[in-house]
Amino acid sequence: MGIGPESAYSAYSAYSAYSAYSAYSAYSAYSAYSAYGASSGTNPMLTEALITNRDGIVGTRIDRIADVLPGVPDSPRNLPRLALPVRAAIFQAELGPSVDLTVDTHDNLPVATLWRRTSEREGRKRKVTFHEMVEMTGPTTEQLTTQLKHVAGYARIRPDRAAEITTQVGVPTAFFASIGFMDPARTPHTLELLYTALNFSSLLIQRTKYALAVKRPIEFSPQVQPMIETPTHGSLPSGHATEAFLIARLLWKLLIESEAPQYGDRAYWGSMLMRQAARVATNRTVAGVHFPIDSVAGAMLGLTLADHMHAMCNGGAWTSAIFDAPKFDPDHDFDWHQLYTPEGDEMKPKASSDRGAWAITKRHDRHDTDETAPALSWLWTKALGEWRDLQECDG
Amino acid sequence: MAVWLPNPDPDAVNIIDHVTYFRLSRAAHHYGADPDTIWWSVLVELEGISIDQFQTSVTAFADDLLIPAAYDAVDRSAVRPAQPVAIYARAPLVRHINDSRNALRVTSVLLGASAPERFLDRAAQSRDLPDVIVNDDAVVQAVIDDGIGIAHELFRSSATTTRIHHARIFEAEPLPGNLTSVGRGLDRADIDAFLQDCTFGDMLDEDLFYALSGQVDYGQGVFSTVAMRRSHGTHVMALAAGRSMDEQADTHPIICAALPSRIVNDTTGLEMVPVLYLAFHILVKQARRFRTQSGAPVPVVFNFSYGNTGGPHDGTGIFARLFDHYFGESADTRQKAWLTLPAGNANLERLHAVAEPRTEVDHTATLDLTVLPDDRTPTHVQIWLPNSPENAQPNFATISVRTPFGMDExxxxxQPGQHAALVNKAGEQIAWLAYQYVGGQTQRGLVTLSTNPTANLRETSDLGPAGRWMIKLTRDPNVSTDPIHIWVRRDETLPGQTSGGRQAFFDNADYHRFDRYGAPLPIDPPDTTSPVRRSGTLSGFACGPAPIVVAAYTEQEAEMSVYSAAGPLVPSPHSPQPAREGPDIAAKGDDSFVLRGVISAGSRSGSWVRLAGTSVASPQVARLAGNAIHGKDDNARAWSREAAKRHRFDLRDDPSPNRVGAGAIRLPGDVARD
Incomplete structure (x- = not known):
């Protein structure tokens, strides 16, 4: 058993990669492949039938076996022939070791540091290097107490947002698919890429939440009374914000790279994806399960991880980010524009309040020794192909 | 068991307004420790003195008085026979003003909504407003409403320029610079600057805009329905003044005022009139800034999509006279101004009753008043008596109020000074019944019944009883047989609001709600003897002679909308013939019986929502009026009669004039200039 995106809520099985997502399985796209019951246990009657069937037709043993070529080792060319859960496992095997997390304290506040690990490979030799990718300092209790006023204020629009909030408890694929045209038939690899990213991020989200141990609004006041169940894990960073901004930025990168004229340099696509992500994040505050500052931290983490994912797939730049929660003015609400600009797909270098800089980011250009993961490159390429316009000769 | 005490307070005869007295006495329920520190909007009617003279007369209460900076030096020095002025005051001053022994030359007092102190700026100064030069064919559209999405694209001339020249947001902290006494005043340049600050790439972040404009601040508890998908003011203002960006901005300027939420979180009662007055005063000042190239004043069409129950319903109410005060014959202005108002939606609400010979048995009319449990706001009832001069107030009737379950009567x-208090076992007052005389042009006696809330989340024993109250009016037929009108004031809770009020209503068994097929009866049965009436339900605001009053119809079935309120009105002391029979004209309030409401702007650009009621009919007529006001010498109502002919829409139910006025009109999608 692995663990899935926070928003999937239930434990996530590496062997049922897509079944956890109702938005996806609703199309029953992959049910055709389950005829042999490969992933969900065997069908006893089918087994019995295959035995008797073989007995009936197998005949005398064939002695002369034709040439069999060996398999192609460690090659993405195998990937199209692998079941989705198998591919999911391979992708996680690439992504998982790309990061590490350490925890310490600063001024009595917990600090979680997510490290980016790059390895230079030469035969069986490894040279591993760690770079700080995300440093996140937890908020003070006073900040959260102040932020509680926002939670109370947002409660007034719960009736207005109830349908969105309840349908966004799971992965809000349908909401992003209403902007970028996704469908299991049309964009299977894009969906696979996004769920790969979510699966990867969920480990980091849970580990970071665990490290920072930030209490939920419900623990501050008996009057929060959230309209959905409060998850048992920590409040900051918001997993929904992390995942929504991760999805939004990965999609925006695909749209940009597709070079399709309608997407190419049109930042309004990126803006709309970010507005969607912010809406999902804010809805969690409306519901009463998150402080706005949780969304700030989550958005920052998600945007940073999108760059990391992209670099793992394609090489290219990645971003490091410092979120210093105590410097965030707790009277302020979440505003994603302070972190990111869709035009040029750039994170803002700095965001400050009267207390100092609470967000600092830095872009790191690709280093020659950085290696991409070929399996992930394959996935990105397949996903990108789903956004390119069809050319006349394609047919 | 609660008991009624007759005339317990020998000073009650000196109370000018008993509802004000009652609400202030109950403020402790809501405001806890020190209700005297709470600021209230108050409408005072000054008689023969200026605002400055009034201020001087209450110098001892200087710390409790705020005269809004919207009243400039000229306003403050003007002396008129009768002059309503909206002020902000704290309880010690209001009690002082409301005591006739203090001889302040205040003829009426109306307590409005409380206002958080942070929305007030006592150091604000009135300022000169520069002229705004617009096209010669311009018409200013002025809108007073609540929850106005001022950033909406339908009020803009480009992505980052607005057509709104001034927006006053009552529920927002004033900007620095002592510019406004109440709320935040945003000029066109302010709105444009916010639009620029909130536009990223090609996109306006409207959530961010309303945080900057001060309309929504979740952290500070500042809320407007513009945070929700549907907001009354956005919907209404788009019907009146929404336009595509490429239309001439300098021909269609807008000014608007966003009032506090329609039902504020105030458990003592609801009264919008003081802030309506102030909003109107502010917008009149703004409207007078507009000039054509040649210096001529620019016509203005006002729309208030507000209504109320209560009031004398004879055209003499303090709101009914508002328009006349600013644009009537005595007002010093050449500016042409029309006003559209909704007829009101109270037709089937059972909030209105009439005691008259037909509805009386042995000269007694009996009313069952259902006061609901779990009602966290007081219930207020008004009983308006026939006219009488102040110096000879006859005893028209004996009024008895029996509490639920026959507790006591x-x-x-x-007669002046008459009152009774309902007192519970602990000796606390839980209801108040009193007579007062309303002078000025109204010249009537008024009896008010105010009862405590029937629920309170805090431990409290002074709840009013829920259940069926019985009100009996026994008239002296030798004094007068003229009708006596009884009204229940509104106290329900609308979506998005938190007051916790539940509406009391008349529940007489002889009132027939439905026809034989089970459909709601929109008009009183001709032979009814029930005192509870649909006729005469017209909004208390809509009884004056000047405004165009708009009823609502349902288009597909071509019938009047069942909620649309009706005349007739009550004769005034000045004329046996009221200024109007009812509404002037009807516009679409609903697409059909099942598709209720009409579609107009949602709170965010690009969104569309439904809203029903005479509130949405009125701004459609305002829009049509804006196309017609130029160059016509007609008055507004004469124009509306003409428009009813020109844009005629035949209704199948053949409504009487006191429901539909001159007729129903169908408006084309975008009304052509006529």
């Missing part, structure tokens, strides 16, 4: 006669 409070009885007063309609």
């Amino acid at each position: 409070g009885i007063i006669v309609t």
Whole structure:
């Protein structure tokens, strides 16, 4: 058993990669492949039938076996022939070791540091290097107490947002698919890429939440009374914000790279994806399960991880980010524009309040020794192909 | 068991307005420790003195008084025979003003909504407003409403320029610079600057805009329905003044005022009139800035999509006279101004009753008043008596109020000083019944019944009883047989609001709600003897002679919308013929019986929502009026009669004039200039 995106809520099985997502399985796209019951246990009657069937037709043993070529080792060319859960496992095997997390304290506040690990490979030799990718300092209790006023204020629009909030408890694929045209038939690899990213991020989200141990609004006041169940894990960073901004930025990168004229340099696509992500994040505050500052931290983490994912797939730049929660003015609400600009797909270098800089980011250009993961490159390429316009000769 | 005490307070005869007295006395329920520190909007009517003279007369209460900076030096020095002025005051001053012994030359007092101190700026100064030069064919559209999405694209001339020249947001902290006494005043340049600050790439972040404009601040508890998908003011203003960006901005300027939420979180009662007055005063000042190239004043069409129950319903109410005060014959202005108002939606609400010979048995009319449990706001009832001069107030009737379950009966006669208090076992007052005389042009006696809330989340024993109250009016037929009108004031809770009020209503068994097929009866059965009436339900605001009053119809079925309120009105002391029979004209309030409401702007650009009621009919007529006001010498109502012919829409139910006025009109999608 692995663990899935926070928003999937239930434990996530590496062997049922897509079944956890109702938005996806609703199309029953992959049910055709389950005829042999490969992933969900065997069908006893089918087994019995295959035995008797073989007995009936197998005949005398064939002695002369034709040439069999060996398999192609460690090659993405195998990937199209692998079941989705198998591919999911391979992708996680690439992504998982790309990061590490350490925890310490600063001024009595917990600090979680997510490290980016790059390895230079030469035969069986490894040279591993760690770079700080995300440093996140937890908020003070006073900040959260102040932020509680926002939670109370947002409660007034719960009736207005109830349908969105309840349908966004799971992965809000349908909401992003209403902007970028996704469908299991049309964009299977894009969906696979996004769920790969979510699966990867969920480990980091849970580990970071665990490290920072930030209490939920419900623990501050008996009057929060959230309209959905409060998850048992920590409040900051918001997993929904992390995942929504991760999805939004990965999609925006695909749209940009597709070079399709309608997407190419049109930042309004990126803006709309970010507005969607912010809406999902804010809805969690409306519901009463998150402080706005949780969304700030989550958005920052998600945007940073999108760059990391992209670099793992394609090489290219990645971003490091410092979120210093105590410097965030707790009277302020979440505003994603302070972190990111869709035009040029750039994170803002700095965001400050009267207390100092609470967000600092830095872009790191690709280093020659950085290696991409070929399996992930394959996935990105397949996903990108789903956004390119069809050319006349394609047919 | 609660008992009624007759005339317990020998000073009650000196109370100018008993509802004000009652609400202030109950403020402790809501405001806890020190209700005297709470600021209230108050409408005072000054008689023969200026605002400055009034201020001087209450110098001892200087710390409790705020005269809004919207009243400039000229306003403050003007002396008129009768002059309503909206002020902000704290309880010690309001009690002082409301005591006739203090001889302040205040003829009426109306307590409005409380206002958080942070929305007030006592250091604000009035300022000169520069002229705004617009096209010669311009018409200013002025809108007073609540929850106005001022950033909406339908009010803009480009992505980052607005057509709104001034927006006053009552529920927002004033900007620095002592510019406004109440709320935040945003000029066109301010709005444009916010639009620029909130536009990223090609996109306006409207959530961010309303945080900057001060309309929504979740952290500070500042809320407007613009945070929700549907907001009354956005919908209404788009019907009146929404336009595509490429239309001439300098021909269609807008000014608007966003009032506090329609039902504020105030458990003592609801009264919008003081802030309506102030909003109107502010917008009149703004409207007078507009000039054509040649210096001529620019016509203005006002729309208030507000209504109320209560008031004398004879055109003499303090709101009914508002328009006349600013644009009537005595007002010093050449500016042409029309006003559209909704007829109101109270037709089937059972909030109105009439005691008259037909509805009386042995000269007694009996009313069952259902006060609901779990009602966290007081219930207020008004009983308006026939006219009489102040110096000879006859005893028209004996009024008795029996509490639920036959607990006890409070009885007063309609004479000055008469009152009764309902007192519980602990000796606390839980209801108040009193007579007062309303002078000025109204010249009537008024009996008010105010009862405590029937629920309170805090531990408290002074709840009013829920259940069926019985009100009996026994008239002296030798004094007068003229009708006596009884009204229940509104106290329900609308979506998005938190007041916790539940609406009391008349529940007489002889009132027939439905026809034989089970459909709601939109008009009173001709032979009814029930005192509870649909006729005469017209909004208390809509009884004056000047405004165009708009009823609502349902288009597909071509019938009047069942909620649309009706005349007739009550004769005034000045004329046996009221200024109007009812509404002037009807516009679409609903697409059909099942598709209720009409579609107009949602709170965010690009969104569309439904809203029903005469509130949405009125701004459609305002829009049409804006196309017609130029160059016509007609008055507004004469124009509306003409428009009813020109844009005629035949209704199948053949409504009487006191429901539909001159007729129903169908408006084309975008009304052509006529």
